[in-house]
Amino acid sequence: MPTTPADLAACPTRGERADPLALLAAQARNRVPELIPVRHARMAETPFTFYRGAAAVMADDLSRTPDTGIITQLCGDAHLSNLGLFFSPERRMVFDLNDFDETHIGPFEWDVKRLAASFAIAGRNNGFDDKTNRKIAKTVAKAYRRTIRRSVSMTTLECWYAGIDVESMLADLGDRLDTSMTARTQKALRKARHRNSAQALAKLCEIDPEGNARIRSDPPLLVPLTERFTDEDAAVVEERVRERVDSYRATLPLHVQTLLAQFSLVDIAFKVVGVGSVGTRAWIVLMMGRSLEDPLFLQVKEAQRSVLADHVPSSGFDNQGQRVVEGQRLLQAASDLFLGWSTGLDENGDRRDFYVRQLRDGKGSVVVEALEPEGMKLYARLCGMALGQAHARTSTRFDIARYLSETTGFADAMADFSINYADLNDGDHVQMTAAINRGELSVYDLAAEDEKAKGKG
Structure with missing residues (x-):
């Protein structure tokens, strides 16, 4: 029986999951040992930073849930901080996915889930209630679905060359950006243009x-x-x-x-x-x-x-x-x-x-912690569109579009999954911080590092 969108909202229970700290420890065995305390410190700062470092945990969780079976090229780690600004070879400032360490083939919705859940977790980090976070996560899925469905009416080359030009994007957003958001956006662009x-x-x-x-x-x-x-x-x-x-x-x-x-x-x-x-x-x-x-x-x-x-x-x-x-x-x-x-x-x-x-070529990113709900929602729409354009560069776009057109409830399922997964992630973060407090995980003193950086400034 085909997987329905409602099936895609499922998260594994804690009893069905592998131990997240054991998964991270297994991943660390092939890394530079003296840097693992730095990783622990960065992940332990907030539930969102934990999520950023826990792609292996989420991959294992996703493998235990129903999937559509529609296989495409995935980013593999499509959380909201892995999209941003950079220069194209033609020196245009563009917005797109910018981290591909985990890229691999897999079910298309795994990228959508990773992205949507990142907004729910970041929203909690910013103090938003879950009603707001669910709407923002749903915005990701709706923008993705709209982009994919539009792609099947485009030619192959149109899909291949489609991208988000930042100047055009700002013109399109127009008065939907408030004054403070516009100022922050322009500041981010100026900073990115000088990162070379x-x-x-x-x-x-x-x-x-x-x-x-x-x-x-x-x-x-x-x-x-x-x-x-x-x-x-x-x-x-x-x-x-x-x-x-x-x-x-x-x-x-x-x-x-x-x-x-x-x-x-x-x-x-x-x-x-x-x-x-x-x-x-x-x-x-x-x-x-x-x-x-x-x-x-x-x-x-x-x-x-x-x-x-x-x-x-x-x-x-x-x-x-x-x-x-x-x-x-x-x-x-x-x-x-x-x-x-x-x-x-x-x-x-x-x-x-x-x-x-x-190392740097105009790279810049949104300061997620500074976003209010409306700004986060606009950013969610932008990220969902960018992910949709990435998947639309493959021939699988026809299969994805067919699935999204023939079924209902995809965006709601992604939103429900995001809130459920934010709960799992919160628990994992608590588990890590508790292990650190018991002395079971070593950590690097990031606060001392920050003070040292301030002293140099």
């Missing part, structure tokens, strides 16, 4: 007396390679990172290879990023053109198996970096010019897959 390699150079580097740029030290979140390892080991790791960058070049189009050849590798550092990604191996590489005014920062980030991989059919990629890159190119309307992948050995001689991208 030149800005990263100023923020992340120091200039020595000879006029050479070097990545500064801010352990444990930013550690130059020469500080992270002994001289002998640092030389080995540097050679391996250089080998990864060289092998990555071959995955780029020839014209981008020619562009990249105009830059020379200057310095390497280990940088902690995100919440869910903390503990994966992530390097930043400073490349330089002809002068200090001509920098390029690349991020060489480890790609591990997607959290969805144990629950859905195989993606067919042996290299996890290639899985991330190909998933991103398929789902994103405009991808980073320097996006590519590589593989290599880590400091222990174990194989690791990586993907490479620009």
